[in-house]
Amino acid sequence: MAVKMESHKQLSASGKEKASDAxxxxxxxxxxxxxxxxxSVVYFLLLRWREKIRNSVPLHVITLSEISxxxxxxxxxxxxxxxxxxxxxxxxxxxxxxxxxxSDEDDEILIDDLMLKExxxxxxxAAAAPTKIVAAPIQPLPEEDEEIVKSVxxxxxxxxxxxxxxxxxxRAASIRREALQRTTxxxxxxxxxxxxxxxxxxxxxxxxxxxxxxxxxxxxxxLLLDGIEYSVPMATTEGCLxxxxxxxxxxxxxxxxxxxxxxRDGMTRAPVVRFGSAKRAAxxxxxxxxxLNFETLSLVFNSSSRFGRLQKIKCAIAGKNLYIRFTCxxxxxxxxxxxxxxxxxVLDFLVSQFPDMDxxxxxxxxxxxKKPAAVNWIEGRGKSVVCEAIIKEEIxxxxxxxxxxxxxxxxxxxxxxxxxMAGALGGFNAHASNIVxxxxxxxxxxPAQNVESSHCITMMEAINGGKDLHVSxxxxxxxxxxxxGGTQLASQSACLNLLGVKGASKGVPGSNSRLLASIxxxxxxxxxxSLMSAIAAGQLVKSHMKYxxxxxxxxxxxxxx
Ligand code: ADP
Numbered sequence: 001m002a003v004k005m006e007s008h009k010q011l012s013a014s015g016k017e018k019a020s021d022a023x024x025x026x027x028x029x030x031x032x033x034x035x036x037x038x039x040s041v042v043y044f045l046l047l048r049w050r051e052k053i054r055n056s057v058p059l060h061v062i063t064l065s066e067i068s069x070x071x072x073x074x075x076x077x078x079x080x081x082x083x084x085x086x087x088x089x090x091x092x093x094x095x096x097x098x099x100x101x102x103s104d105e106d107d108e109i110l111i112d113d114l115m116l117k118e119x120x121x122x123x124x125x126a127a128a129a130p131t132k133i134v135a136a137p138i139q140p141l142p143e144e145d146e147e148i149v150k151s152v153x154x155x156x157x158x159x160x161x162x163x164x165x166x167x168x169x170x171r172a173a174s175i176r177r178e179a180l181q182r183t184t185x186x187x188x189x190x191x192x193x194x195x196x197x198x199x200x201x202x203x204x205x206x207x208x209x210x211x212x213x214x215x216x217x218x219x220x221x222x223l224l225l226d227g228i229e230y231s232v233p234m235a236t237t238e239g240c241l242x243x244x245x246x247x248x249x250x251x252x253x254x255x256x257x258x259x260x261x262x263x264r265d266g267m268t269r270a271p272v273v274r275f276g277s278a279k280r281a282a283x284x285x286x287x288x289x290x291x292l293n294f295e296t297l298s299l300v301f302n303s304s305s306r307f308g309r310l311q312k313i314k315c316a317i318a319g320k321n322l323y324i325r326f327t328c329x330x331x332x333x334x335x336x337x338x339x340x341x342x343x344x345x346v347l348d349f350l351v352s353q354f355p356d357m358d359x360x361x362x363x364x365x366x367x368x369x370k371k372p373a374a375v376n377w378i379e380g381r382g383k384s385v386v387c388e389a390i391i392k393e394e395i396x397x398x399x400x401x402x403x404x405x406x407x408x409x410x411x412x413x414x415x416x417x418x419x420x421m422a423g424a425l426g427g428f429n430a431h432a433s434n435i436v437x438x439x440x441x442x443x444x445x446x447p448a449q450n451v452e453s454s455h456c457i458t459m460m461e462a463i464n465g466g467k468d469l470h471v472s473x474x475x476x477x478x479x480x481x482x483x484x485g486g487t488q489l490a491s492q493s494a495c496l497n498l499l500g501v502k503g504a505s506k507g508v509p510g511s512n513s514r515l516l517a518s519i520x521x522x523x524x525x526x527x528x529x530s531l532m533s534a535i536a537a538g539q540l541v542k543s544h545m546k547y548x549x550x551x552x553x554x555x556x557x558x559x560x561x
Contacts, residue, residue: 031083038076041069145175152179160208169198169209177210197490205486217442217495218242223249224257225387225522232523233495234438241434241527244534248526251399251533255391258525260518264384265510266311266327267335267479269343272364273350273357274321281322284354285315288324300349301342307331307509308338314379316366323366325375331509334382334446334481336369369449376452377426382479383517387525388472396469400533404462404469410536411460426455429473430535435527436478439520443499444492445480452477453520458528473525480520482512 048066052059062070141149148166151157152175157165159179162172174193181188191211198209215235220242222229232249234242252258275281287293298310307330314325326346330338340362347359368375375381396404419428433454440447455477461470482501486492496502499519505512 034076034079034083037072038080041073041076044069045073141174141178145171145178148175149178149182152176153182163202169202173198173209173211176208180210200489205489215441217491220245220523220526221249222253223519223522223526224253225518226260227257229253230499230519230522232439232519233442233498234435234523235441235495236434236438238434238438241438244530245435245523245527247399247533248528248530249523251391251395251529252389252522252526254395254399255389258387258389258522260385260387260521262383262385262514262517264380264476265329265382265514266380267330267339268325268327268367268379268381269336269339269362270323270325270364270366270368271343271347271362272321272323272360272366273347274360275354275356275358276320278317278320280354280356281317281320284322284350284357285317287353288313288315297346297349300345301326301328304341304345305338307333308335308342310342321360321364323364325366325379327379329510330481330513332482332504332511332513333484334449334479334513336446337484368452370446370451372425372451374425376477377455378476381452381477382449383514384476385478385517385521386472386474387518387521388470389525389529390463391469391471391529393467393469396533400529400537402533402536404466406536407469407471407532408460408462410532411458414532414535415458426452426457426476428457429454429524430458430528430531432456432458432473432475432524432528435524436520439523440480442492442495443480443516444486444489444496446485449479453479456524456528458532460532471525471529473521473528475521475524478517478520480513480516482516 045066048069049059051057052061148157148162152159152162159176162176163169166172166175177188177193188211192214193211196212201209215237217233217235218241219231220234221231223232232245234245236242273281273284275284288297294310294313297313301310302308309329311327311329314327316323316325326339326343328335328339328342343362347362351357351359363369365371365373366375367381391400393404396402396407400407415428415430433450436454437447437450439445440450440453445453453475456473456475459470459472459474462468463470481487482496483504487496487503493502496516499516501512501516501519503512
């Protein structure tokens with residue numbers, strides 16, 4: 001409040017001078033003096049008038065004091081007439097300033113308005129200009145940093161070595177940034193540097209930082225899933241996405257909520273190994289798939305981590321080459337590092353059993369990470385989740401503004417037939433990847449895993465005599481974690497906290513990450529419902545009426561065109 005009043009005062013002080021500013025006394029005191037004078041002289045003159053009448057003195061005989069009183073009367077009368085006359089006329093013809101009276105309720109608006117006024121006074125066109133995002137001012141570099149910048153520009157100090165050389169990640173980022181601007185001649189204004197913990201990303205999330213990108217986070221929900229309401233954070237720059245998902249959440253909530261099941265949970269890694277012959281490659285395949293060997297292999301695998309537990313091994317042979325797909329549970333971690341460590345242990349063990357085995361790569365793409373692949377769609381990777389809801393007829397019409405029959409038909413023609421025609425791989429949905437990406441970015445997941453995590457088949461069916469809608473999403477490869485990677489960064493961690501899945505779960509290891517996978521599927525369900533409804537209401541219903549339900553004779557229509 002003090003700040004607001006101060007701003008108001010400053011504004012007045014710096015505004016135009018008013019006529020009243022020329023008075024020797026403040027306006028209210030000047031008015032008081034003239035009021036007192038006016039009524040005093042009127043009282044005096046009335047007394048004198050009564051006295052003259054009583055004593056039969058003619059009224060035109062006046063004393064010096066009476067002349068002075070009449071002069072003062074006229075002067076004060078003219079002043080008061082002028083003051084009230086002008087105020088009255090002003091109130092009639094001038095628009096009233098919203099800031100003439102400051103009430104408590106207006107304070108919040110006032111401060112913004114005042115700032116706006118201040119800005120517009122400084123630059124008259126600023127109000128009309130589009131909003132410009134200005135990065136926090138970057139402090140000029142201290143002299144000793146100037147020297148380091150020069151060394152980086154000249155190539156004497158490698159940019160990547162700044163953190164280890166300086167032992168101060170924020171300083172390293174600022175020096176790298178300045179060196180980059182000088183070598184490229186391009187400004188990085190707009191890319192913020194301040195307000196980020198560069199220590200937190202060292203050796204884990206990002207190398208050679210020069211700042212960070214801001215992405216807005218919106219909230220969809222409440223998403224009523226398995227009896228609990230969740231507010232779903234979505235980091236996106238795609239307008240309407242959050243609003244649309246929110247509408248889907250509303251339809252689910254009004255229909256009693258969605259239900260989900262995580263029916264498979266295992267991260268995969270598949271190295272490629274080579275032999276001198278296809279026969280030897282096949283021998284290893286048989287060895288790995290022999291149930292009696294599994295116990296030994298899992299002991300070797302599991303020794304690498306407290307949480308990584310080998311679940312199965314699946315092999316694919318291509319001539320002399322063998323692709324070995326290891327699947328393991330990974331607790332609350334997404335698990336790529338964990339599974340890789342376990343696989344390395346097993347490979348080291350196998351070399352002793354198969355000395356002629358040549359390990360070509362810890363990853364042979366049969367895993368398959370961050371690429372569309374049927375193996376993930378069929379076998380699953382990460383968490384496999386199915387999520388469903390029954391949306392009541394009246395909710396479909398009131399909230400989603402469409403009808404059950406149109407949704408079922410659109411789903412069949414678009415998500416199933418259309419995707420089949422397009423040769424889709426796991427893409428039997430309207431826009432699962434939109435929701436997956438936004439939730440992934442907000443919660444610190446690896447956004448590149450959106451590729452397989454967005455595999456989804458959306459099913460819609462009319463139930464209860466065609467009145468209500470059964471909708472489901474089946475997502476076989478949601479790859480999420482609540483520990484490791486970007487999940488530990490402050491913003492992402494806050495979003496996980498909002499969902500109640502921050503960090504390692506206190507009870508059963510992996511329950512946090514499994515719940516997160518369910519929430520992703522539930523949010524996708526909401527997104528699918530809303531977008532499909534928008535399409536059904538906007539286009540399909542109209543085309544349906546035109547081409548399927550029209551009372552017109554279609555043959556004539558065709559003939560006339
Ligand atoms: P990822 O395997 O997903 O790449 P990281 O290896 O970066 O993940 O993070 C997993 C680390 O977190 C491991 O060192 C693991 O021991 C530790 N950790 C602590 N609690 C858990 C938990 N509940 N589930 C899984 N890992 C955990």
